[in-house]
Amino acid sequence: MTDKQRLFNSGVLTEERPGAVKPPQELWESKKNGLVIIECPQRIPCNPCHTSCPTGAVMPFKDINDQPQIDYSKCTGCARCVAVCPGLACLVVDLTWGEADRALMKLPCEMLPEPEEGRQVDCLNREGEAVAKGTVVKVTEPMHDKTRVVHVDVPKDLVMDIRAIRVV
Amino acid sequence: MKALRETEVMVIGGGPAGLSAAVEAASFGCDVTLVDSDLALGGQLIKQTHKFFGSRDERAGTRGFKISELLMDELSERRDSVTAYTNCTATGYYPEDGVLSCVKGEDEYFKVKPHKIVMATGAQERLIPFPNNHLPGVYGAGAVQTLMNVYGVKPGDRVLMVGAGNIGLIVSYQLLQAGVEVAGIVEALDKVGGYWVHAAKVRRLGVPIYLRHTVVEALGEQYVTGAVIQEIDERFQPVGEGKALDVDIICMAVGLTPTCELLWQAGCEMIFVPELCGYVAQRDKNMRTSHPDIWVAGDAAGIEEASSAMVEGRIAGVNVAKSLGHGSSAEHEKRLAEYRRRLDDLRGGEVGEKICKGIACCTVDRWEV
Numbered sequence: 001m002t003d004k005q006r007l008f009n010s011g012v013l014t015e016e017r018p019g020a021v022k023p024p025q026e027l028w029e030s031k032k033n034g035l036v037i038i039e040c041p042q043r044i045p046c047n048p049c050h051t052s053c054p055t056g057a058v059m060p061f062k063d064i065n066d067q068p069q070i071d072y073s074k075c076t077g078c079a080r081c082v083a084v085c086p087g088l089a090c091l092v093v094d095l096t097w098g099e100a101d102r103a104l105m106k107l108p109c110e111m112l113p114e115p116e117e118g119r120q121v122d123c124l125n126r127e128g129e130a131v132a133k134g135t136v137v138k139v140t141e142p143m144h145d146k147t148r149v150v151h152v153d154v155p156k157d158l159v160m161d162i163r164a165i166r167v168v
Numbered sequence: 169m170k171a172l173r174e175t176e177v178m179v180i181g182g183g184p185a186g187l188s189a190a191v192e193a194a195s196f197g198c199d200v201t202l203v204d205s206d207l208a209l210g211g212q213l214i215k216q217t218h219k220f221f222g223s224r225d226e227r228a229g230t231r232g233f234k235i236s237e238l239l240m241d242e243l244s245e246r247r248d249s250v251t252a253y254t255n256c257t258a259t260g261y262y263p264e265d266g267v268l269s270c271v272k273g274e275d276e277y278f279k280v281k282p283h284k285i286v287m288a289t290g291a292q293e294r295l296i297p298f299p300n301n302h303l304p305g306v307y308g309a310g311a312v313q314t315l316m317n318v319y320g321v322k323p324g325d326r327v328l329m330v331g332a333g334n335i336g337l338i339v340s341y342q343l344l345q346a347g348v349e350v351a352g353i354v355e356a357l358d359k360v361g362g363y364w365v366h367a368a369k370v371r372r373l374g375v376p377i378y379l380r381h382t383v384v385e386a387l388g389e390q391y392v393t394g395a396v397i398q399e400i401d402e403r404f405q406p407v408g409e410g411k412a413l414d415v416d417i418i419c420m421a422v423g424l425t426p427t428c429e430l431l432w433q434a435g436c437e438m439i440f441v442p443e444l445c446g447y448v449a450q451r452d453k454n455m456r457t458s459h460p461d462i463w464v465a466g467d468a469a470g471i472e473e474a475s476s477a478m479v480e481g482r483i484a485g486v487n488v489a490k491s492l493g494h495g496s497s498a499e500h501e502k503r504l505a506e507y508r509r510r511l512d513d514l515r516g517g518e519v520g521e522k523i524c525k526g527i528a529c530c531t532v533d534r535w536e537v
Contacts, residue, residue, distance in 0.1 A: 001358060009359035010332075010377040011367025042364040043517040045475075046221035048229040064223055065517035084229050086219035087365025111345060111373070128374025145231070147219075164372040 012126045017041040019067025022160065023093075027072055034077035034094030034104065038068045039163075040087060052084040079106040079149050083142040093159045103156040104137065109148045113167045115139055123154055123162040132158050134165060171279065175201040175251075177488050178268060178282030180258045180430065183211020184474040185466025185481035186288030187239040192485025192503075193286075194246035196495035201280060202250055203270055205257040209243070210236035211290060213474060215313040217345070218338050221363070225510055226475040233317075235474075261285075261433045266461065284461050284488045287431055287449075288481060291424035291467035294445075296330070299385045301418075305392025309339045309421035316346050324417035328395045329353040330383050334362035334473075336421030340370045343419075351413045354381040354397050356404060363519070383418060384410055392416055424471045431468070434459050443526025444470030450530050453508070454487040455480055458535060463488060470530070472523055476514045483507050 004014045013020055019042070022028075023035040036057065038049060043065045050058040050068065057075035058068050081090040088108040097104035115121060115136045122130040138151040154162055179190045182204030190202045208214060216232020227235050243250060256272040268280045293308040295301070307323065309331075315321040327348055329340045332355035340350045350370065358379050360367040367377060380400055387394035395418050396410040425446035432438060437450040437458035449457040449464045456463050463484040466477035483504060490500045515524050 006358070006379060010379055011337075011360055011364055011369075011371040013368070039368065040365060044221060044363050044365070044519065045223070045514045045517050046228060047223055051224055052229070063516055064513045065520070086221050086229055087363065088369050089365045112347065124372055124374065126368065126372050128372055143229075145219075163368075166373070 013039050013041065023070075023072050028093075029095050031075075031077065032094070032096045034092040034097070034106065035072055035075050036070060036077065036081060036090055036092050038070065038081070038085075038090050040067055040089045043067060046086065048084045048086065049081040049090055052080050054078060054080060077106070079140075080142060082106055082108050082149050083147050088147075091163070095156060095159070098153060101156050102153055103159050105134075105152050105154050105159060105162060107150050107152060107163070107165060109150045109165065110146060111166075114148070115150050115165060115167050119167065121152065121165040122168050123152065123158065124164040124166055125161045126163050128164070130166070131161055134162070136165075172267070173201070173278060173280045175199055175280055175282045176492055177201070177284050177286065178203070178280055179286045179288060180268075181211065181288035181290055181466070181468070182206070182209035182252065182254070183288060183290050183466060183477070184213050184235070184239070185290075185468070185477040185484075186211070186286065187243060188478040188481030189286040189288055189463075189465055189485040189488070190250050190252075191239065191242045191246050192482045193488045194249040196486070196489035196499075198249065198489050198492060198494050200246075200250040201282065202252040203256040203258055204252070204254050207255050209240065209252060209254060212310070212313075213239075215310075215317040216338075216474070217317055217342055220475060222475045222514060223510075226478065226514070232474065239478075258430060261430050263433070263435050284463070284491060286463045286465060286481070286484045286488060287428075287468050288464075288466045288484075289427040289430060289468040291445075291471055292427050293420065294423045294425055295420050296382070296422050298383055300388065301386055303386050303388050303392045304390070305388065305416055306386055306418045307420065309335050309419055312417070312419050313339055313342065316342060322346055322348060324348060324415075326351050326415045327417040327419050328383065328397070328413055328415045329419050329421060331355060331421035331423065332360040332362060332367065332377055332379075333421060333423065334366060335424075336419075337362040337366035337370060339419060339421060340375055341366070344370065344373055344375070348417075350375045351415050352376045352378055352397070354378045354383060356380065356382050356400060386418055387412065392418055424467060426468050426470060428468060431457065431462070431464065434462055436462060436464075439530050441470065441526045441529045443522045444472075444530065446471075448530050450532055452532055452534055454504075455484040456487060456535065460535070470523070470526055473514070476511060476523075479507050479511050479514065483511075
């Protein structure tokens with residue numbers, strides 16, 4: 001088995017796969033409020049990303065085990081799926097936000113201490129390494145169920161690496 | 169107190185399968201007695217702080233303990249038909265006269281003669297042998313969850329998790345939430361056995377998952393002060409040097425096996441099915457065992473998820489009601505069709521393939537009359 005396969009088998013996404021794809025670059029660059037990224041590469045019986053999506057951007061599932069497919073033209077970056085997904089596999093990235101070299105990420109967070117607005121946090125990659133500092137812009141709890149959606153200002157070139165935050 | 173109590177339906181086990189079976193049977197007007205050996209109903213659901221998968225029908229996106237509360241609400245609506253005993257263990261089944269013996273608490277012993285029984289006895293944790301595994305600090309994952317999520321007690325400061333199935337991955341995540349460090353997760357296979365997204369959740373918080381590794385020794389004199397992990401090959405033989413980790417808890421999440429003693433006692437036809445993690449009762453698609461008055465549901469019928477356990481419980485509940493002549497056959501068939509569809513959906517994924525293979529081994533078309 002290759003190292004890459006082994007890494008994937010331990011829960012780290014190493015490349016695009018069905019159910020784990022990047023939004024189309026051109027639309028992404030211009031879409032205010034951002035677009036969703038879902039990293040759900042395994043067939044599992046789960047569909048709340050679709051049933052919770054208010055605009056139909058996460059397309060209907062033929063089989064509940066299908067991986068999510070996204071119609072990016074309909075995604076408004078509302079982050080409802082980010083709050084709902086039981087696997088914490090959804091996030092939103094807004095490339096139009098802030099200075100040219102910055103982006104806004106809307107990440108799910110169920111850890112303590114609670115991130116607070118204005119606070120500096122460590123931005124973690126898929127293996128938990130701190131790859132940058134970010135600033136918490138806003139914290140919401142859309143479903144009132146203790147899954148927070150944390151809006152973090154991050155370096156734009158790291159949006160495909162950063163997948164979590166840690167309050168330090 | 170009467171020496172021999174009577175009840176139409178006896179449900180043994182008040183976890184997701186048993187609760188579902190009880191409320192479903194009661195919804196048709198059955199008189200139900202439910203016993204559970206724990207202090208509270210809900211089984212393992214009450215410890216589950218993560219959100220469940222599935223569809224809306226299985227309350228996807230709802231945390232496990234909330235699902236337990238919803239089932240308790242349903243039970244409370246049926247309180248006229250369901251008598252529930254907690255801290256009450258069904259200790260034996262006597263096939264000669266169909267009597268079950270039960271012990272409530274320390275000193276109340278009683279016998280029940282049910283017309284029909286649903287065995288929803290759940291599962292037991294498996295352990296693997298290694299030197300010093302008797303030391304305090306070596307826990308089953310269920311115990312760690314009970315300490316943390318039921319009693320609010322932090323089990324330790326730094327944990328080695330053994331096993332990357334859903335339980336190992338989820339409990340690791342819950343430990344992180346409780347402020348406990350997870351030094352690593354070892355998994356004997358070359359990929360995580362649980363859902364990939366559960367693995368990704370702990371990986372991005374910095375927890376290493378060592379594939380093709382196992383624990384080979386617990387360190388410590390009076391209690392666990394460390395653990396040695398080692399790489400293993402395809403035949404599970406150790407290779408290379410061991411690596412010592414500084415941990416005070418070794419948490420075992422190496423699998424479950426169905427709890428089926430009462431089914432053996434009842435003389436149900438049993439079969440060993442590796443995909444379902446042990447001996448299980450042969451059953452028809454209505455979850456009826458070879459014993460015409462005994463049904464089985466949930467982990468006792470084969471290790472799977474709580475979501476499917478709940479649906480199996482409902483299927484058993486409908487059929488018990490049907491066998492007692494409660495409810496209309498139109499209503500039975502309507503509900504059964506719906507529940508079977510849900511089960512098929514839940515088992516349609518990658519993890520479900522193995523389950524389906526196992527179920528095919530122990531399901532009979534129909535029982536000879």
